[in-house]
Amino acid sequence: MPIAVAPAPTPAARWRNIGLQALIAGLLLALLWWLIDATATNMRERGIRSGFDFLLEPAGFGIGESLLPFDSTDSVLWALAAGLANTLRVALPAILISTLFGTLVGLGRLSPNLLLRKLCGAYVEALRNVPLLLQLLAWYFIVTDLLPAASEALQLAPHVFLSKSGLSLPWLGGDGGLLNLPQRGAMNISGGAAMTPEYLALLLGLSFYTAAYVAETVRAGIAAVPRGQSEAALALGLTRLQNFRLVLLPQALRGIIPPLTNQHLSLTKNASLAVAIGYPELVSVANTTLNQTGRAAECIALIMAVYLILSLLTAWLSAWLERRSGRWADRS
Amino acid sequence: MRLPTIALTLLLFAHAPAHAGKTLDQVRQKAQLACGVSTGVIGFSAADSQGRWNGMDVDICRAIAAAVLNDPGKVKYVPLNAQQRFTALQSGEIDLLSRNTTWTLTRDASLGLHFTAVTYYDGQGFLVPKKLKITGAKQLKNAEICVQSGTTTEKNLGDWFKAQGIKVKPVVFEKFEASIKAFFSGRCQAYTTDASALAFIRSKEAPNPDDYVVLPELISKEPLGPVVRRGDDEWFAIVKWVIFALIEAEEYGITQANLEQMKSSPDPAIQRLLGGAEDSGKLLGLERDWAARAVKAVGNYGEIFQRNVGKDSPLKLPRGANALWNKGGLLYAPPVR
Structure with missing residues (x-):
């Protein structure tokens, strides 16, 4: 097939091109600088303190559940780090669950079994068309309404309790020795590792919501592989499974990974909806910090920077995966 | 938002x-x-x-x-x-x-x-279910406390319990409605906010006001x-x-x-x-x-x-x-x- 190739630009045209791009980049930088400078000047004129010095002051507030050890006398910076750790603590498992479950649902939509196909289709439509915030609230109130109060916790196994305070499990480390066992207290379960209802609701809500999108991505990726490929493979005597593993999947993955990355990015950002159901992730902690210190511009800039870094990291990881899957496809 | x-x-x-x-x-x-x-x-x-x-x-x-x-x-x-x-x-x-x-x-x-x-x-106080038989805020050891974000409340909570040498776990909600829904569903053992609001929450939002009691202590000054x-x-x-x-x-x-x-x-x-x-x-x-x-x-x-x-x-x-x-x-x- 003939491919149209643009003629090579003349040297003059190339320089014009470079000059134009430099001009646009310069204008953008100037605009950004002007925004920052005007903000700083206006804030100074109105006697509003600005700067990031507050990060090293003691936070003063507590964080209900934290992967990192946190106390209210620790610095604001450490509180934000604990918030970020909590974001990752929910985002990473949710990415894993949504990808696996979503792939299964996506394959189910291509299944020759009518019932399975319709069920998977219904799942996708139902989850995709209800706002995530509502789903999170629903999960949360289901979890907290169904479970018994902490004082009447269900004991599932020795030192494993399930209650409105969440799922308490034995965990390594702690105050007295190798294993930290949850104990039934007068009012509450203490010790061990706890998965709170907030965490569980967020994990389930994010996973199942994103799985619906992942399913569509997987379905579309596989459907995009020309039909002739499968027909050829089956004609050559490959089994259905071999056809899928060796012919369909390698070609489909190239189309699946980029949109899949978008889903993973959205999932991480959607984790910030946790403020509605009381899970202390990054935005929740930053909101509290904003309220205590009044440094609105700084706190919001920090949140934006952290999400930008997270997104760039994810995109970079995905590009790497894409290159790898490309090699895989070429090899097979 | x-x-x-x-x-x-x-x-x-x-x-x-x-x-x-x-x-x-x-x-x-x-x-x-x-x-x-x-x-x-x-x-x-x-x-x-x-x-x-x-x-x-x-x-x-x-x-x-x-x-x-x-x-x-x-x-x-x-x-x-x-x-x-x-x-x-x-x-x-x-x-x-x-x-x-x-x-x-x-x-x-x-x-x-x-x-x-x-x-x-105003001052910050606590609302607790009667059945927990708590008579003072100092008994809230290890309790989970529901609180709405965006106020001085969270910091008071940290300060006061730090001074008492007691650990509590705040469960922080952005919206008032979510925070009281969680408390009345039994998620937390106490709810904290300014005392002026506690009286209202107890009388208007509780499924049965008599099942809840406002603790006598105020842990902060809120002018x-x-x-x-x-x-x-x-x-x-x-x-x-x-x-x-x-x-x-x-x-x-x-x-x-x-x-x-x-x-x-x-x-x-x-x-x-x-x-x-x-x-x-x-x-x-x-x-x-x-x-x-x-x-x-x-x-x-x-x-x-x-x-x-x-x-x-x-x-x-x-x-x-x-x-x-x-x-x-x-x-x-x-x-x-």
Whole structure:
């Protein structure tokens, strides 16, 4: 097939091109600088303190559940780090669950079994068309309404309790020795590792919501592989499974990974909806910090920077995966 | 909600020019007072089913509109959440923040704001289910405590339990509704917020009010009051003195009902306050009868209190610390003279 190739630009045209791009980049930088400078000047004129010095002051507030050890006398910076750790603590498992479950649902939509196909289709439509915030609230109130109060916790196994305070499990480390066992207290379960209802609701809500999108991505990726490929493979005597593993999947993955990355990015950002159901992730902690210190511009800039870094990291990881899957496809 | 907050912060800071000393002129020119209120705190600022705003903080807005514009209805209410409130004032979107806001050093000294006066002395307390048989806050060891974000509440909680050497776990919700729903479903062993709100939450939101009890301790001081921008001393003085005038009016027994008779009172202090003998308004840049207009619009401080949070309201809060200084409370206004 003939491919149209643009003629090579003349040297003059190339320089014009470079000059134009430099001009646009310069204008953008100037605009950004002007925004920052005007903000700083206006804030100074109105006697509003600005700067990031507050990060090293003691936070003063507590964080209900934290992967990192946190106390209210620790610095604001450490509180934000604990918030970020909590974001990752929910985002990473949710990415894993949504990808696996979503792939299964996506394959189910291509299944020759009518019932399975319709069920998977219904799942996708139902989850995709209800706002995530509502789903999170629903999960949360289901979890907290169904479970018994902490004082009447269900004991599932020795030192494993399930209650409105969440799922308490034995965990390594702690105050007295190798294993930290949850104990039934007068009012509450203490010790061990706890998965709170907030965490569980967020994990389930994010996973199942994103799985619906992942399913569509997987379905579309596989459907995009020309039909002739499968027909050829089956004609050559490959089994259905071999056809899928060796012919369909390698070609489909190239189309699946980029949109899949978008889903993973959205999932991480959607984790910030946790403020509605009381899970202390990054935005929740930053909101509290904003309220205590009044440094609105700084706190919001920090949140934006952290999400930008997270997104760039994810995109970079995905590009790497894409290159790898490309090699895989070429090899097979 | 998040996006508007970001937009507000970045754009308004960058754009709006500083306009020190012009708030009064602007309010008069627009013939409207832009008043920042809460998104709904019963008794302080909440919109009813017809969209009319009611509450103590709302009455302060109305009193100032009456004093400045001679019409308590010329107020534009701007509902703000806790994250937006200071930015809205700093950027000039509102002329006055009258939104159950606690006066603290950090806020007063670093946000480009001035707290004007205290309109309500509050304190942070706890609501617990009766069946836990807790009689004091010190028994809340290891408890999970539901709290709404965006207030001084979280820090008080950290400070107080730190001082007691007790560990508690805050469960922080962004929305009031979610926080009380979680508490009444049994997620937390205690709920904490300002005492003024606890009474209401117990009587109106609890499935059965008798199953819940408010603990006796208050763990913090929460002086609430209206806030203005820095750099406009004229406007600062107006807001401050309208509030003082409402308190003075109660002290001298001037009410919405007897205002006209009081105008002919022989008492020189009353004459001064209501603009009979001296023109106190001139010094503030207002009309002679500024204080009388404010009282006519919303009544004196005592009337505002009883109507919105006191015995004539569903909240039925006692005057307590919010009684006049000569009746055992903390309210003490400098003299209008």
